[in-house]
Amino acid sequence: MHLFRIHIRPGGGSASMQETFDYCRKKGLLGVGWRTESNTNTTDWDKYFTEASKIHDNLNVCKYIKKWVGKDDLVWTRDMSGEYYLAKVISGWEYFVDQEAIDKDIDIANVFRVELKKVDIDQVPGKVVACFRAPRTIQEIADEKAVEYSKFLWNKITNSNNYKVDVAKFSDLFMMLDDEETEDLVFLYLQSIGWYVVPNSRKADTMSFEYLLIDPNTGERALTQIKTGNVSLNKDDYKGYKYKIFLFQSNELYQGADSTNVKTITRKQLTDFLIASLKWMPTVFKTKFALVSGR
8 A cells, every 4th residue: 555645725716725625525535626628527537638638738646646546545634724634545536526516616626535534633743744845736655654654543543454554564663753753752851851942943954953952950051963763873073062962863873982961862761751751742652652562
């Protein structure tokens, strides 16, 4: 199966994006526009393409859906208020326009049928959220962690066993967390031991450090650097800084010698913190912990 992200933002028709999204929910479908003049419903791609290409220069998005989106795939989407949804594909591409779409001028026609479930924002993994920043209408989320998590989450929210989850592939918590979630966990841990994180210091273009910390009791400043996967951290690179430096490498791949201003956070410290804090942790952490631990 494949995992996708789709924006529901029609480029034609007079219906608002929210009206369009509400229509999709009601009808149990997701898709895009590129309507034909006859609005003849069909599952015959050649028939649709012959007519649509007379009035549309580019049907690449429709072709993409026809070629790649199929039964049992999972698709993430969100509405205009930022609410997220996970959908299980029931059937592949078709051209479909009903009387309600015509009357309301809703620009949704190249569709696939789905079972759609609303997902709480704190259940949405960082990788999925990041994919919505891209302008493309639909794209595959080619990330194994996001795929396994989405399958596990679907089973959980539908109380089903629709998908077999490859738990063995991601049996380690820090393999399952994406980059942003790992940063968030370190963020929360450091606050739990008395450091306040300055939100404005967390910039995507800050190459050397993730964020600035302040000890409210002493005014001491500290910086953090976090790496995941097989990207190692060299402690020697941080000896010359006047601030305390907190380092975390998810596989504990460190080089260099210890120094007074460089402190490494261990996997055990973060794991113990997560387990002790599960009651209030964002749901995405709870769900991923349940996936890898079987609890």
